[in-house]
Amino acid sequence: MTVSKSVGTTGPTQTNMRFVRAFFASLRNMAVPAVSLSLLLFGVAHVVTSTRSEPAIDPPVTPPRSPYGATIAGAGVVEPRSENVRVGAPLSGVILTTFVTPDDTGKSVKKGDLLFQVDDRHLHAQLLHAEARLLVPQAQLARLESQPRPEEVSPQRFRVDALRANAVRARDDFQRLLQLSDSRTISESELVASRQTLQAADAERDRAQAELDLLISGAWEPDKEVTRAEIAQIVAEIARIKTEISRSTVTAPIDGVMLQVNVRTGEFVATPPTKDLIVLGDMQRPRVRVEIDESDIPRFRPGMDAAAFVRGSDGQPLPLRFVRTEPFVVPKQSLTGSNDERVDTRVLQVLYEIQAQTHSVFVGQQMDVFVNATAVDAVTVSNGE
Amino acid sequence: MSWIAMRMLIGDTAKYLGLIFGISFATLLMTQQISIFVGIMKRTASQVLDVRDAPIWVMDEKTRFIDEAPGIPEGDLERVRGVTGVDWAARLYKGQVTARLEGGEFRAVVLFGLDDATLVGAPAEMIRGQLSDLRQPDAFMVDKSGYEYMWPGEPLILGRVVELNDRRARLVGICKASAPFTTLPVLYTRYSIVRGFVPGQRTLMNYILASPKRGSDPLQVCVQINKVTGLAAYTQEQFFWKTIKYFLSTTGIPVNFGITITLGFLVGAAITGQTFYLFTLENLKQFGVLKAMGVSNSRIVGMVLLQGAVVGLLGFGIGIGLTAAFFESTKNITHLAGLYLVPEAAVGVGVAVMMIVSLAAMVASMKVLWLEPAQVFRG
Numbered sequence: 001m002t003v004s005k006s007v008g009t010t011g012p013t014q015t016n017m018r019f020v021r022a023f024f025a026s027l028r029n030m031a032v033p034a035v036s037l038s039l040l041l042f043g044v045a046h047v048v049t050s051t052r053s054e055p056a057i058d059p060p061v062t063p064p065r066s067p068y069g070a071t072i073a074g075a076g077v078v079e080p081r082s083e084n085v086r087v088g089a090p091l092s093g094v095i096l097t098t099f100v101t102p103d104d105t106g107k108s109v110k111k112g113d114l115l116f117q118v119d120d121r122h123l124h125a126q127l128l129h130a131e132a133r134l135l136v137p138q139a140q141l142a143r144l145e146s147q148p149r150p151e152e153v154s155p156q157r158f159r160v161d162a163l164r165a166n167a168v169r170a171r172d173d174f175q176r177l178l179q180l181s182d183s184r185t186i187s188e189s190e191l192v193a194s195r196q197t198l199q200a201a202d203a204e205r206d207r208a209q210a211e212l213d214l215l216i217s218g219a220w221e222p223d224k225e226v227t228r229a230e231i232a233q234i235v236a237e238i239a240r241i242k243t244e245i246s247r248s249t250v251t252a253p254i255d256g257v258m259l260q261v262n263v264r265t266g267e268f269v270a271t272p273p274t275k276d277l278i279v280l281g282d283m284q285r286p287r288v289r290v291e292i293d294e295s296d297i298p299r300f301r302p303g304m305d306a307a308a309f310v311r312g313s314d315g316q317p318l319p320l321r322f323v324r325t326e327p328f329v330v331p332k333q334s335l336t337g338s339n340d341e342r343v344d345t346r347v348l349q350v351l352y353e354i355q356a357q358t359h360s361v362f363v364g365q366q367m368d369v370f371v372n373a374t375a376v377d378a379v380t381v382s383n384g385e
Numbered sequence: 386m387s388w389i390a391m392r393m394l395i396g397d398t399a400k401y402l403g404l405i406f407g408i409s410f411a412t413l414l415m416t417q418q419i420s421i422f423v424g425i426m427k428r429t430a431s432q433v434l435d436v437r438d439a440p441i442w443v444m445d446e447k448t449r450f451i452d453e454a455p456g457i458p459e460g461d462l463e464r465v466r467g468v469t470g471v472d473w474a475a476r477l478y479k480g481q482v483t484a485r486l487e488g489g490e491f492r493a494v495v496l497f498g499l500d501d502a503t504l505v506g507a508p509a510e511m512i513r514g515q516l517s518d519l520r521q522p523d524a525f526m527v528d529k530s531g532y533e534y535m536w537p538g539e540p541l542i543l544g545r546v547v548e549l550n551d552r553r554a555r556l557v558g559i560c561k562a563s564a565p566f567t568t569l570p571v572l573y574t575r576y577s578i579v580r581g582f583v584p585g586q587r588t589l590m591n592y593i594l595a596s597p598k599r600g601s602d603p604l605q606v607c608v609q610i611n612k613v614t615g616l617a618a619y620t621q622e623q624f625f626w627k628t629i630k631y632f633l634s635t636t637g638i639p640v641n642f643g644i645t646i647t648l649g650f651l652v653g654a655a656i657t658g659q660t661f662y663l664f665t666l667e668n669l670k671q672f673g674v675l676k677a678m679g680v681s682n683s684r685i686v687g688m689v690l691l692q693g694a695v696v697g698l699l700g701f702g703i704g705i706g707l708t709a710a711f712f713e714s715t716k717n718i719t720h721l722a723g724l725y726l727v728p729e730a731a732v733g734v735g736v737a738v739m740m741i742v743s744l745a746a747m748v749a750s751m752k753v754l755w756l757e758p759a760q761v762f763r764g
Contacts, residue, residue, distance in 0.1 A: 043726065043731065047728045051727065059506075063473035063502070073462075073464070075463060292463075312501070
């Protein structure tokens with residue numbers, strides 16, 4: 001400032017010129033260091049801003065954390081206390097009537113409530129047929145039991161009477177001839193003839209009497225038994241058909257909640273069903289089937305505490321109560337559904353009951369379960385030492 | 386005396402600037418090459434660094450580097466969760482698949498399958514869309530440079546549909562991710578839908594991301610995981626270096642860059658050394674006069690060293706600034722994004738430059754030391 005002012009106002013003088021030259025010289029001398037320094041500062045600023053390391057952050061959703069010091073972790077699947085009851089249909093056929101619709105899924109049913117009915121019209125036809133067939137032996141039995149027919153008895157009785165009279169007359173004739181034979185008024189042959197006539201008349205009378213007795217005694221009991229057996233047979237058949245008809249109607253086998261309803265009028269139901277028709281479950285206290293890897297089995301003891309986390313929630317763990325251990329170690333259930341799946345490992349299944357009331361637990365849902373293995377690990381460590 | 390040394394230095398402008406230029410050039414060459422080398426090496430493990438929410442990586446014990454991990458059984462996730470000292474663990478898939486674009490072109494892409502429930506390993510910064518959109522069916526996200534690689538020159542639009550393994554996938558977000566070594570796009574999706582996106586294989590999960598309990602030593606937890614499950618467990622830093630070491634030992638990159646950096650050093654040293662030597666030689670008369678005036682040898686060596694130090698410092702400053710300017714100007718170019726002047730390079734090259742100038746000064750001052758003061762008056 002001073003320089004330009006002096007140049008502008010008083011004009012160039014010897015002193016001023018030297019001063020200006022010195023200034024420019026120093027400017028030139030300072031230029032390189034100034035450029036260098038500013039570039040260096042720029043470089044330092046670049047390094048400082050670029051090498052800022054990214055700070056660690058928390059995951060978008062807090063992953064489930066074990067609430068215990070030492071833990072066995074396992075994946076669990078929620079199931080009803082009754083396990084999943086896949087209601088089956090005893091008869092195959094087209095569904096005629098449904099008493100529940102897919103909209104009723106989630107509602108409760110009582111044991112014995114009607115669920116759906118498969119086509120039973122052919123059974124009703126068979127029932128009518130059997131019932132009609134029953135009438136024949138029934139009528140036969142009635143006829144047998146109403147014997148003797150009174151209208152038949154009277155002529156026979158009259159016939160007996162007639163033959164009896166006939167026999168009396170023959171006896172009289174013979175007696176008379178017998179007396180006459182002593183007086184030799186008749187020949188021997190006449191007497192013999194009369195005796196034979198008497199014997200024939202007696203036989204005739206006895207036969208008629210016997211026939212009358214047969215008639216009066218009515219139908220023969222074994223005949224009736226045969227007819228009764230026929231009746232019993234057809235009655236049994238009717239009962240069978242009725243049972244079949246009742247089997248065509250499917251009812252709830254337990255008290256529970258309908259977890260799935262897969263029946264619609266007009267659909268065909270095969271036996272065994274090709275899909276889950278209706279799935280029932282007792283949802284009073286849902287359970288978790290926890291799968292423990294076989295390499296963790298040595299650390300597991302029945303009765304250990306456990307806690308479950310609903311996947312995707314930041315919430316508190318749900319406390320679990322030990323129910324039982326399935327003593328059969330099974331291949332790990334893979335949830336991929338791929339058919340070329342091979343088994344990696346086998347798992348011990350342990351059942352736990354969810355203690356808390358929660359709305360976010362559904363059957364079939366996967367949960368992350370942590371089993372408290374603090375006690376066992378402590379023992380193992382102390383033994384190891 | 387220092388003042389005289391400075392006057393001598395500045396007096397010959399051409400030599401002065403030549404010396405500074407030589408040093409600047411050497412600095413620029415070396416810092417730039419080292420920085421690019423470090424940056425490219427860092428890119429080989431950039432996916433490791435991008436996972437900022439999990440400090441521990443668990444994988445097959447024989448894994449050599451990040452792109453190679455084979456699948457491990459799904460049940461191992463539960464076993465890792467059961468290891469004492471592990472706070473939480475989540476599954477992760479990382480692999481490479483081919484994506485078919487709308488037009489029928491296809492691109493190899495790096496695919497991440499994040500744990501459905503927690504999205505551990507998700508990108509930290511979104512440019513378009515929300516992270517929660519990843520929960521939509523068939524959803525995937527791509528990093529910004531990956532988007533530009535897949536659809537060059539097109540504006541960032543969400544909702545694009547690509548085919549992965551003949552399955553439809555819909556773009557729901559564009560995120561920020563460090564560029565991978567192979568420059569492939571990085572796709573993020575959920576683990577459960579990765580099964581469809583990856584051609585059938587028996588085991589899918591190849592990494593487990595875990596976090597140590599608060600207060601426990603991550604290294605100790607890694608050892609514990611390895612002991613209990615037989616899987617390899619590394620902290621982020623360990624895995625980062627493991628991957629980098631793999632690439633250092635199996636690729637020609639270090640040799641290539643090593644040659645360039647050495648050449649930078651040699652050229653810088655040659656130019657500077659030669660110029661400085663000549664400069665000192667030309668000033669031999671002045672030094673002789675000084676010597677005749679009774680200035681001690683050590684004083685003269687000190688002067689030469691001071692000249693060297695000043696030249697070195699100025700040249701180094703300019704070189705560093707030019708390197709910084711280079712990286713600042715390429716910051717927004719996708720292919721060079723994420724490269725920057727690393728402080729180690731700056732410091733290392735600083736030391737190298739100081740070595741060059743002190744060497745040159747030493748050699749040059751030899752002449753002065755053996756100089757007979759009377760000699761300058763003879764001619």
